[in-house]
Amino acid sequence: MKVLGISPLDKDATVSVVEDGEIVFAAGEERFTRNKQQDGFPRQALEKALDYTGSRMEEFEQVCYPFLTWENEAKVFNQNLADERAFIKSFKTQDLNHQVKEALSRVPDRNEPIHGLEHPNSVMEKGLLHSSYYSMAGAQRLASNNAAIKGSKHWGEEATESFKHWESVLTEGLQDFGFSGAVKRMDHHLSHAANSFYCSGFDRALCVTLDGYGTGLAGSASVAEDGKIRRLHGVKYPNSLGTLYEHVTSSLGFKPSRHEGKIVGLASYGDPSVLGDILLGRIEQMPGDFRIYEANNVYFSRYLASKFPKVDVAAAYQYALEQVAVNYVSHWVKQTGLDTLVLSGGVVANVKLNQRLFEIEGVNHIFVYPNMGDGGCASGAALYHGWPGGQRDSIGSVYFGPDYSESEMEKALGASGLSYERPNDLAQQVAQLIHDGQVVARFDGRMEYGPRALGNRSILYHAREPEVNQWLNKRLGRTEFMPFAPVTLFESRERCYHNIQGAEHAAEFMTITFDCTDFMRESCPAAVHVDGTARPQLIRREANPGYYDIVSEYEKLSGIPSLINTSFNMHEEPIVNTPEDAVRAFIKGNLDYLAIGPFLVRHPQLTS
Missing domain, CATH: 3.30.420.40 (ATPase, nucleotide binding domain)
Known part of the structure; x- marks a missing residue:
């Protein structure tokens, strides 16, 4: 059974293709338009999804959308606002x-x-x-009550118009692709619960969802077992x-x-x-x-x-x-x-x-769930309606986006006049460069799905130097209060983080912080926040051999099983998608080296 899921269109519009209960493609429109959290119909993402999976619109048994019709959404939230x-x-x-x-x-x-x-x-x-206005509208009871009620009324009016608008955009967009059938609509928070449960690998769990708004709710608690999700509370x-x-x-x-x-x-x-x-x-x-x-x-x-x-x-x-x-x-x-x-x-x-x-x-x-925001609801809706039953393994990775051929990479490098080599042992050479203090961007394999860069569209550096949080962010045009996140070899997790047992799989996707061990604090100060925590990505070799090997080779050189991993993008841009995006960000960000597929590129302005 092949199911197409489309996320809410008001922000971070995303497409997911689910076949027999497996996500075979998922990507956000922002990665193609280069406009962060792109709204509207995800036309380019859908085109790529169809091309990449070799699908035609008529092959989808269902097209799913994680909101009800605008009339039903308005009915629910207007009653809530009256209460x-x-x-x-x-x-x-x-x-x-x-x-x-x-x-x-x-x-x-x-x-x-x-x-x-x-x-x-x-x-x-x-x-x-x-x-003066904030003091009145925020702190004086009569005025603040009126401001709150007015704010909710305004939200309800805007939400109604928004749901009407995006419903029309969804219908027209699907028609442009030749689909004129009925869209399978569903409760928003059920789509959140579905993506977390069906991708977790657990046979029984408490599903909790928390967000801004979805089908009258801002949160829910459900019991999931035997492939079914039963809501306890909203x-x-x-x-x-x-x-x-x-x-x-x-x-x-x-x-x-x-x-x-x-x-x-x-x-x-x-x-x-x-x-x-x-x-x-x-x-x-x-x-x-x-x-x-x-x-x-x-x-x-x-x-x-x-x-x-x-x-x-x-x-x-x-x-x-x-x-x-x-x-x-x-x-x-x-x-x-x-x-x-x-x-x-x-x-x-x-x-x-x-x-x-x-x-x-x-x-x-x-x-x-690695794409926990509304962009992940496309896969949640598609998984829920396309679930074949039975117990499934957890997702091993979220490399669900497109990949690009070596010839496409060489074409992008040639168009920018960049010289490159093809090392016999790319992982070892990249690890040596990082050990020597060079910043290396990595572009390889299928693009990550969701908000985190997880090695295939990442910038890597050693974590021994706490000052990197200032100078590298400045180079990339970012202002951040968080330190860079580390990637850590899976087998070294307990050497680096306290209380990680039971959360290892969540940590493979940079979705949770842990208190750091003394070893981590001392060896990787650039990856440890002021409160002593870090947000790691644990990497297994079976999930991403090329990426894992870089960290492993770095450990051989340094004795440290962690590197900094930050997203490969310029400030306020989405994570790079194509080889052309990678080359442009590499040059503009003045990064030292680019490991793109099997090729290694030295920045033309690098002096040492």
């Missing part, structure tokens, strides 16, 4: 002015520089007019941890739905006790559920950001996210007695949160 108004009016709040005054007295003096901030206690400087939108985190991302000057990872990194420099209790006081937690007061009032986070250091605001939101999510998941772990947790949804892109969820008492195994 929210009553909750806002009835919610008992503390004296915010008094709380803020006390919190300001808890802000510590800081002098240690934080890369990317002018001062470690920098706040969001706003003019008098903006600050967190009703707008009680959304995704929206909560989007608000602080925006309020601290970053792009929501894109830069949440910067907040995770920034949070480690702050003190959650400054504002954490204020945030938690606005969230009503019940066993196995929660509600967020004024969930659609962005001015509250902007008010805090205008008065408190950015690091403390970030720390408080990360703390609140972790506390609420841990309490929610803990309840359903106890209720079900399941020790196996599988996760999906945009919120679980938060790798520090995933570590906290794995640390819940009673959780012994965890898996996070």
